[in-house]
Amino acid sequence: MMPSLKYQKGETVMGRWPGSSLYYEVKVLGFDLKSQLYTVIYKDGTELELREQDLKSTSGFQARSRSRSRSPGRRRSRSRSPGRTTRRSSSRTAAAVAAAAITDNAASSRRETRLRDVEVTLSPLQPTKTPENNGNNRHEKNEDKLKVENNTANKINESEKKVEAEPEKIQGRYNLRRRKDDGDAKSDEAKVEHPEEKEAKKAAGATFATPLDFGGKIGAYFWLLFLPAWVLFLVLHVNQEDPSLATFPPPLPPLDVFWDAQALSFIILWILFQALLYVTPVGKLSEGMPLRSGERLKYRTNGFFAIVVSAVAVAAAVHYGVDLTYIYSHFLQLATGSFLISFVLSIFLYVYSRYAAPEQLALGGNSGNVVYDFFKGHELNPRIKNFDLKFFCEMRPGLIGWCLINFAMALAEMKKQGLDAPSNSMILVNLFQLLYVVDGLWNEEAILTTMDLMHDGFGFMLAFGDLVWVPFTYTMQAYYLVSHPSPLSVPALTAIVILKLVGFYIFRKSNSEKNAFRRNPSDPKLSYLKTIPTATGKSLLVSGWWGMVRHPNYLGDLLMALAWSLPCGFSHLLPWYYMIYFIILLVHRDSRDMVECRRKYGLAWDEYCRTVRYRIIPHVY
Numbered sequence: 001m002m003p004s005l006k007y008q009k010g011e012t013v014m015g016r017w018p019g020s021s022l023y024y025e026v027k028v029l030g031f032d033l034k035s036q037l038y039t040v041i042y043k044d045g046t047e048l049e050l051r052e053q054d055l056k057s058t059s060g061f062q063a064r065s066r067s068r069s070r071s072p073g074r075r076r077s078r079s080r081s082p083g084r085t086t087r088r089s090s091s092r093t094a095a096a097v098a099a100a101a102i103t104d105n106a107a108s109s110r111r112e113t114r115l116r117d118v119e120v121t122l123s124p125l126q127p128t129k130t131p132e133n134n135g136n137n138r139h140e141k142n143e144d145k146l147k148v149e150n151n152t153a154n155k156i157n158e159s160e161k162k163v164e165a166e167p168e169k170i171q172g173r174y175n176l177r178r179r180k181d182d183g184d185a186k187s188d189e190a191k192v193e194h195p196e197e198k199e200a201k202k203a204a205g206a207t208f209a210t211p212l213d214f215g216g217k218i219g220a221y222f223w224l225l226f227l228p229a230w231v232l233f234l235v236l237h238v239n240q241e242d243p244s245l246a247t248f249p250p251p252l253p254p255l256d257v258f259w260d261a262q263a264l265s266f267i268i269l270w271i272l273f274q275a276l277l278y279v280t281p282v283g284k285l286s287e288g289m290p291l292r293s294g295e296r297l298k299y300r301t302n303g304f305f306a307i308v309v310s311a312v313a314v315a316a317a318v319h320y321g322v323d324l325t326y327i328y329s330h331f332l333q334l335a336t337g338s339f340l341i342s343f344v345l346s347i348f349l350y351v352y353s354r355y356a357a358p359e360q361l362a363l364g365g366n367s368g369n370v371v372y373d374f375f376k377g378h379e380l381n382p383r384i385k386n387f388d389l390k391f392f393c394e395m396r397p398g399l400i401g402w403c404l405i406n407f408a409m410a411l412a413e414m415k416k417q418g419l420d421a422p423s424n425s426m427i428l429v430n431l432f433q434l435l436y437v438v439d440g441l442w443n444e445e446a447i448l449t450t451m452d453l454m455h456d457g458f459g460f461m462l463a464f465g466d467l468v469w470v471p472f473t474y475t476m477q478a479y480y481l482v483s484h485p486s487p488l489s490v491p492a493l494t495a496i497v498i499l500k501l502v503g504f505y506i507f508r509k510s511n512s513e514k515n516a517f518r519r520n521p522s523d524p525k526l527s528y529l530k531t532i533p534t535a536t537g538k539s540l541l542v543s544g545w546w547g548m549v550r551h552p553n554y555l556g557d558l559l560m561a562l563a564w565s566l567p568c569g570f571s572h573l574l575p576w577y578y579m580i581y582f583i584i585l586l587v588h589r590d591s592r593d594m595v596e597c598r599r600k601y602g603l604a605w606d607e608y609c610r611t612v613r614y615r616i617i618p619h620v621y
């Protein structure tokens with residue numbers, strides 16, 4: 001139930017398209033008491049937040065709109081006058097495209113093309129006088145945006161000609177009132193909360209959730225059981241002399257074999273050591289993307305420092321006689337210990353999230369179903385003071401632990417096979433995966449614009465993924481090589497190295513391009529890139545790496561995954577597990593992202609998908 005309001009949830013009303021005098025049919029999705037804004041959805045799927053004065057009831061509107069039905073035509077002809085070369089005339093928006101599609105479906109194609117040129121007035125970028133906009137945050141953001149607009153004005157005018165020539169490709173930028181999930185400012189005034197506001201906010205907050213994925217509520221039960229069982233299967237399977245389908249399923253050891261207090265204490269020590277490095281005031285404090293509250297969290301991005309110190313500590317331990325092959329011989333017990341920690345952490349996270357404000361919850365983990373929300377992650381960025389639990393777990397213990405385990409496997413291989421040095425295959429797997437992790441930590445800031453950090457809540461899925469899945473399944477190739485030697489010829493080795501480098505180049509360049517663009521869309525270094533504006537105020541890259549396929553970073557990642565499996569040969573399926581899992585993961589992530597982006601960007605996203613037709617592999621998929 002929404003509080004007593006002029007327009008109710010589910011009601012169909014007419015909503016003004018921001019910055020224009022055009023009204024379209026919208027459905028009310030919710031109301032945010034603090035910002036006094038209605039969340040509405042247009043027929044094309046675009047969600048925006050509007051003030052009450054921008055909404056009208058359909059009945060009153062229809063009478064007026066009929067009498068003024070010719071005005072859009074007048075506006076169009078004016079906007080196309082050759083003398084008009086100002087920013088105003090060049091500001092064709094996705095809004096206009098959306099409007100055209102919604103209002104004129106039945107019209108001829110010529111008329112449709114002309115409708116694409118409907119002008120949306122560029123409103124001056126001044127803070128609106130709602131209470132939350134008085135906050136400094138909002139003010140600064142608008143100023144920043146003004147700079148963006150001014151810097152890109154020339155670009156827009158230049159691109160004008162292209163728009164005329166290619167009406168399908170929409171260029172230009174514009175200002176719209178940002179929707180909630182792209183950042184609204186939070187004023188100090190707004191922070192004072194009355195009990196009745198809290199109740200109303202709870203009601204409004206309940207509307208901020210996205211459709212369920214991963215098989216919904218039943219799926220959540222399945223994954224909670226399946227994921228640990230799968231790790232157990234892999235760990236037991238890789239330990240066999242012949243890890244083939246012929247020996248499936250591997251025999252289950254007695255229950256007491258799983259438990260080892262020492263292994264658990266090593267895991268706890270490792271996590272505490274990484275936590276200590278994380279809070280060490282070394283390295284940059286980076287800003288995350290704006291949250292729904294408008295806030296931008298700060299993250300200590302000292303991951304590279306953490307891996308260097310960890311490497312020195314591990315080298316010192318080996319030097320002083322610590323036998324790292326313990327990791328190989330107690331792999332199952334270490335995995336069990338990590339699983340227990342991830343489970344306890346997930347329970348803590350869920351309980352902790354019950355005390356979080358509605359705007360701090362993850363849209364995807366706010367279904368109201370305890371098991372689903374526990375699995376998907378209820379709270380977006382759980383923090384204890386400045387300690388960000390999600391960021392820490394994703395980037396430190398598991399990721400650096402992955403390299404430590406790989407290194408231990410190289411030592412175990414030497415011991416088991418009686419070698420003076422690790423095999424070529426083991427060296428390749430170690431170096432390739434080390435490069436992947438070091439690169440991730442060196443470019444740690446770029447993680448802040450990924451799906452996990454921006455959209456996914458922190459719950460069992462990520463806690464387990466970060467602390468168990470990554471260190472104990474991503475190390476399968478190295479574990480396999482310990483007792484299954486796979487000699488490599490020089491040409492094969494060279495080809496694999498080239499494949500890895502090509503994959504890495506695509507992965508790094510595309511991730512950095514998107515990250516740089518999201519952080520500063522007016523960066524002169526990116527001025528050659530074409531963009532599609534969207535109703536949220538953000539644009540989508542439509543040339544460069546992101547014009548090649550919709551997920552160039554996944555393509556690079558998959559090529560690298562191939563290079564990690566190839567050194568293990570083709571005798572068994574097990575070392576190919578990562579490759580197979582990764583294809584499934586990335587295809588699923590791509591479709592999750594498609595749904596999310598379609599919801600966020602509406603027709604602009606459709607336009608992007610029409611322009612960039614392939615998802616991950618050019619001309620194939």
Ligand SMILES: NC(=O)C1=CN([C@@H]2O[C@H](COP(=O)(O)OP(=O)(O)OC[C@H]3O[C@@H](n4cnc5c(N)ncnc54)[C@H](OP(=O)(O)O)[C@@H]3O)[C@@H](O)[C@H]2O)C=CC1
Pocket residue numbers: 449450451452454507511514517518538539540541542546550551553554557585589593596597608
């Ligand atoms: N090794 C592993 O296990 C895993 C590795 N990865 C890797 O991590 C990296 C991050 O992946 P992930 O978070 O899934 O996805 P992305 O980094 O690709 O992030 C997707 C987001 O990018 C933005 N975006 C999409 N298209 C465009 C565009 N054309 N222009 C500008 N922005 C766009 C959208 O967010 P918005 O518009 O809101 O900014 C979208 O939600 C990838 O390289 C991936 O390969 C991922 C998962 C697992």
Ligand SMILES: CC(C)CCC[C@@H](C)[C@H]1CC=C2C3=C(CC[C@@]21C)[C@@]1(C)CC[C@H](O)C[C@@H]1CC3
Pocket residue numbers: 227394395399436437439440441447450452461462464465466469470
């Ligand atoms: C248990 C589930 C089935 C899947 C869990 C998925 C997680 C293991 C991955 C989700 C996104 C991840 C990313 C990375 C590691 C794996 C997880 C946590 C990176 C940090 C790896 C290094 C890259 O440079 C960036 C990646 C971002 C996403």
